[in-house]
Amino acid sequence: MGDGDFDLADAYAVETPDDNRNLYARWADSYESGFIKENAYRYHLGVAGALLASVTPSDGPVLDVGCGTGLVGEALRLDHRCPSPLDGLDLSPEMLEQAGTKSTASGEAVYSSLHVGDLTAVLPLVGNSYGAVVSCGTFTHGHVGPDAFDELYRIARPGALFAIGINPDHFTAHGFEARFANDVAAGTIIEPTIHRVVTYGAGPNVDQTSPVAVFRLR
Numbered sequence: 001m002g003d004g005d006f007d008l009a010d011a012y013a014v015e016t017p018d019d020n021r022n023l024y025a026r027w028a029d030s031y032e033s034g035f036i037k038e039n040a041y042r043y044h045l046g047v048a049g050a051l052l053a054s055v056t057p058s059d060g061p062v063l064d065v066g067c068g069t070g071l072v073g074e075a076l077r078l079d080h081r082c083p084s085p086l087d088g089l090d091l092s093p094e095m096l097e098q099a100g101t102k103s104t105a106s107g108e109a110v111y112s113s114l115h116v117g118d119l120t121a122v123l124p125l126v127g128n129s130y131g132a133v134v135s136c137g138t139f140t141h142g143h144v145g146p147d148a149f150d151e152l153y154r155i156a157r158p159g160a161l162f163a164i165g166i167n168p169d170h171f172t173a174h175g176f177e178a179r180f181a182n183d184v185a186a187g188t189i190i191e192p193t194i195h196r197v198v199t200y201g202a203g204p205n206v207d208q209t210s211p212v213a214v215f216r217l218r
């Protein structure tokens with residue numbers, strides 16, 4: 001396989017943050033022209049739509065975690081309901097470099113700040129700083145599990161809105177559903193609404209829908 005030939009099997013084969021760093025370092029240049037285009041990726045539109053349906057102007061700043069090349073940010077910034085500023089965080093400096101090239105129709109950068117950070121570790125962000133957290137394609141095979149919410153709750157303000165896309169095979173099997181149920185019972189979050197969004201418009205997984213958990217921190 002040469003660079004530029006990556007697909008879902010490669011993404012699902014990763015096991016550790018280092019695997020992720022290595023894969024996305026090589027994939028960043030061709031991620032959108034290859035995988036996203038070939039599969040008519042639509043997941044980011046559904047996740048952005050789920051956030052926008054519940055967001056208020058006072059929910060900024062927004063943090064896109066596992067922002068990759070910036071597809072969620074682009075979708076959000078097309079809509080006047082997106083609060084500002086919008087920041088991005090990702091493990092891969094190469095994916096962030098792509099996100100940093102994105103601009104709105106009026107020529108502003110899509111993301112105000114981009115942070116290198118590992119969602120399986122302590123995030124390099126100050127507590128209580130974000131009013132909304134969004135994520136697409138990052139809570140999946142070999143990427144990030146439900147323990148990441150400890151840090152995401154820390155960096156979010158009380159009342160912050162979350163819209164988090166989760167791989168459909170992992171939602172129950174890898175403990176996300178149980179994590180949210182525990183967090184509701186503990187009084188940490190309000191009961192999530194689970195949206196189902198179309199992931200791809202073409203390719204082998206065209207029938208897949210993915211859960212997006214939308215909830216607020218108490």
Ligand SMILES: C[S@@+](CC[C@H](N)C(=O)[O-])C[C@H]1O[C@@H](n2cnc3c(N)ncnc32)[C@H](O)[C@@H]1O
Nearest residue numbers: 024066067068090091092095118119136137138
């Ligand atoms: C499938 S891509 C999705 C990117 C973008 N959100 C989208 O929808 O196109 C997954 C992203 O998660 C990032 N990622 C994987 N593991 C991570 C971790 N432990 N911490 C932060 N980001 C991670 C990868 O670098 C990659 O950019």
